[in-house]
Amino acid sequence: MAQEEPLLAPRPSSDRSSMRNAEEEDALLTGERTTRPDERRRGWAVWREIGLVAWALIATIAVVVLAVVYQHETTKSHSQSTSWGPGGKPSGKRNLIFMVSDGMGPTSLSMTRSFRQLTDGLPIDDILVLDQHHIGTSRTRSSSSLVTDSAAGATAFSCGHKSYNGAISVLPDHSPCGTVLEAAALAGYKTGLVVTTRITDATPACFASHANLRSYEDSIAEQEIGEHPLGRVVDLILGGGRCHFLPNSTDGSCRGDDRDLVAAATDNGFHYMQDRAGFDALNGGTEAKLPMLGLFAEKDIPYEIDRRSQSEVYPSLEEMTRTALTVLSKATEDSEQGFFIMIEGSRIDHAGHGNDPAAQVHEVLAYDKAFAAVLDFLDESSTPGVLVSTSDHETGGLSAAKQLHKSYPEYLWLPGVLANASHSSEYLDAQLKEYLSGPGKVDDEAKQQTYIRQTLLEKGLGITDATDAEVDALLHADSQAPPQYVFADLISRRAQLGWSTHGHSAVDVNIYASCSKDAWPLVGNHENTDVGSFLASYLDLDISSVTKRLQSSAYWSPDASAQDVSTEFSWMGDPVGAELRTDGLDRYHGDFRKRDLGECGCGGVH
Numbered sequence: 012m013a014q015e016e017p018l019l020a021p022r023p024s025s026d027r028s029s030m031r032n033a034e035e036e037d038a039l040l041t042g043e044r045t046t047r048p049d050e051r052r053r054g055w056a057v058w059r060e061i062g063l064v065a066w067a068l069i070a071t072i073a074v075v076v077l078a079v080v081y082q083h084e085t086t087k088s089h090s091q092s093t094s095w096g097p098g099g100k101p102s103g104k105r106n107l108i109f110m111v112s113d114g115m116g117p118t119s120l121s122m123t124r125s126f127r128q129l130t131d132g133l134p135i136d137d138i139l140v141l142d143q144h145h146i147g148t149s150r151t152r153s154s155s156s157l158v159t160d161s162a163a164g165a166t167a168f169s170c171g172h173k174s175y176n177g178a179i180s181v182l183p184d185h186s187p188c189g190t191v192l193e194a195a196a197l198a199g200y201k202t203g204l205v206v207t208t209r210i211t212d213a214t215p216a217c218f219a220s221h222a223n224l225r226s227y228e229d230s231i232a233e234q235e236i237g238e239h240p241l242g243r244v245v246d247l248i249l250g251g252g253r254c255h256f257l258p259n260s261t262d263g264s265c266r267g268d269d270r271d272l273v274a275a276a277t278d279n280g281f282h283y284m285q286d287r288a289g290f291d292a293l294n295g296g297t298e299a300k301l302p303m304l305g306l307f308a309e310k311d312i313p314y315e316i317d318r319r320s321q322s323e324v325y326p327s328l329e330e331m332t333r334t335a336l337t338v339l340s341k342a343t344e345d346s347e348q349g350f351f352i353m354i355e356g357s358r359i360d361h362a363g364h365g366n367d368p369a370a371q372v373h374e375v376l377a378y379d380k381a382f383a384a385v386l387d388f389l390d391e392s393s394t395p396g397v398l399v400s401t402s403d404h405e406t407g408g409l410s411a412a413k414q415l416h417k418s419y420p421e422y423l424w425l426p427g428v429l430a431n432a433s434h435s436s437e438y439l440d441a442q443l444k445e446y447l448s449g450p451g452k453v454d455d456e457a458k459q460q461t462y463i464r465q466t467l468l469e470k471g472l473g474i475t476d477a478t479d480a481e482v483d484a485l486l487h488a489d490s491q492a493p494p495q496y497v498f499a500d501l502i503s504r505r506a507q508l509g510w511s512t513h514g515h516s517a518v519d520v521n522i523y524a525s526c527s528k529d530a531w532p533l534v535g536n537h538e539n540t541d542v543g544s545f546l547a548s549y550l551d552l553d554i555s556s557v558t559k560r561l562q563s564s565a566y567w568s569p570d571a572s573a574q575d576v577s578t579e580f581s582w583m584g585d586p587v588g589a590e591l592r593t594d595g596l597d598r599y600h601g602d603f604r605k606r607d608l609g610e611c612g613c614g615g616v617h
Contacts, residue, residue, distance in 0.1 A: 106349035106396030114360025116405025123375040147522040164403030165217035171543030175593035179222040189557025192218040196244040201350040208357035209252025251308035296337025363406025369432035398525035408511025428506035431473025436498035
């Protein structure tokens with residue numbers, strides 16, 4: 012075995028090592044490096060290799076950068092040419108119909124689809140018209156909460172911006188934002204609003220008015236008839252809410268002052284109607300003149316389940332929709348511009364607040380018929396157009412199943428229970444109140460129980476097995492469980508449908524369109540503000556210029572404060588105080604701590 016050499020052992024001498032040592036000594040003595048010719052060549056080779064590597068690296072980076080730029084430009088060009096589908100973005104005269112199914116979530120469709128299949132004897136693959144036009148979903152949060160209200164939701168549609176719950180086309184800093192309807196009106200389009208609730212309710216209000224809180228319905232009514240910084244922006248209004256247009260000295264008024272807005276609207280050119288006869292006189296829209304104001308109910312038009320037995324009093328959503336489309340189409344037939352209209356199935360939301368499944372299925376079916384009516388119009392119209400539909404939020408936290416007992420639940424829900432109902436819980440609640448406290452009230456409790464069982468429960472809801480405790484809950488209701496909620500719970504439990512809240516939920520809602528090609532940017536999952544951006548883009552509207560005009564208007568002062576409300580600022584109502592959150596989410600306060608500003612924020616009565 013060879014002995015290992017010590018690390019510091021002297022190395023054997025050689026001619027090359029002697030020469031190197033001599034050169035190193037000369038370099039140390041003279042301060043100049045000495046390099047032999049072959050070493051100079053080796054040095055050049057090293058630098059040449061370094062240069063080649065650097066050049067290769069630079070070239071590679073350049074190629075990558077050029078590839079990225081090329082890909083970006085190609086993608087940008089592709090996006091510009093195909094973002095609206097194979098046909099490209101529409102140009103020229105066009106119409107835009109925007110529909111809002113207030114409070115309708117995905118389960119509302121599931122429930123209604125199964126209900127319709129049962130009641131009409133349809134096969135399991137039969138679906139709603141809406142189902143055939145589903146293109147995406149929308150995320151609904153507001154600037155102040157993961158659970159939005161209709162005001163913030165509609166502001167996202169009308170302005171394309173997030174705002175706080177309760178805001179009517181107002182941003183979190185309380186400045187007004189221009190709406191798609193206002194921009195359309197200024198661009199020469201005819202405009203319309205059709206709803207089944209009050210025309211001053213949150214969703215229609217967000218398209219034609221501005222208010223710091225949705226509760227300022229008197230002011231909203233004034234703006235809708237033309238007392239607005241931009242003048243009159245709405246040509247056609249159909250719905251309920253007559254009470255906000257009548258002076259408070261008049262029966263049926265809910266105004267806080269004695270202003271007669273019906274007279275003011277007439278003075279501003281509106282053709283006014285307030286009943287079915289006036290609506291029928293329009294002859295389906297062929298005899299109408301713009302501007303037009305139709306207020307067919309003191310407050311909200313009754314639920315469809317109740318309205319169908321009062322059709323001689325109230326027009327349906329489908330009837331109002333067909334008439335409005337005819338009116339606007341005739342008004343624009345010789346115009347270079349088309350029209351914009353917002354149509355809302357408003358009371359789907361109220362049925363959700365009341366947890367009333369029988370009322371809701373009929374509201375969804377009524378909305379589906381109105382949606383089909385719009386499709387018919389688009390098919391027959393010579394003017395290109397698109398229909399876009401979505402919900403501002405889901406209401407009630409509906410589930411198509413309910414666990415009734417602690418034992419393991421059955422896998423079922425029973426649509427036949429809903430088919431037995433002939434009226435809504437709202438209607439039955441009014442009937443009970445009239446019976447118990449009206450002019451002909453009955454004080455005998457035994458007779459009251461019989462009336463509840465036979466007239467309200469059996470005839471109204473088709474319930475024949477009510478317990479004594481359930482009847483007693485209707486006779487001796489408390490504020491936390493009023494009769495309207497009890498009626499709804501009786502039918503929900505028997506149908507085995509569950510509700511998680513009397514308020515809204517944060518679930519994503521569906522987006523529908525007449526044609527995915529024409530609404531291509533909304534395919535997939537989107538923020539609700541994307542819907543608003545699409546509406547403006549489809550009509551080539553500049554909403555930002557309308558916002559600037561509103562914010563620079565003499566009607567609005569950005570310097571106004573809650574302590575010093577100026578005349579200029581008062582047109583949107585008093586600025587809200589610190590108690591109302593306008594931006595940023597709330598935090599956990601404890602299980603049962605109640606945070607209430609005095610109203611539900613839904614516009615309904617509870």
